Amino acid sequence: MEFEITPEPTDEEREAILAALADDDGEPEPGSAWAEALLPPRVDEP
Numbered sequence: 001m002e003f004e005i006t007p008e009p010t011d012e013e014r015e016a017i018l019a020a021l022a023d024d025d026g027e028p029e030p031g032s033a034w035a036e037a038l039l040p041p042r043v044d045e046p
Contacts, residue, residue, distance in 0.1 A: 009017060031039075 005017070
């Protein structure tokens with residue numbers, strides 16, 4: 001998927017964006033303990 005970021009990021013911003021994308025493994029971050037205890041389960045969870 002192609003993304004266009006406007007306005008054009010600075011070199012420092014571009015490095016931060018690329019670092020964040022490199023760290024993304026595609027898995028959602030786990031929720032907090034209180035949210036898991038109080039909120040109903042998500043539809044996509046078993």
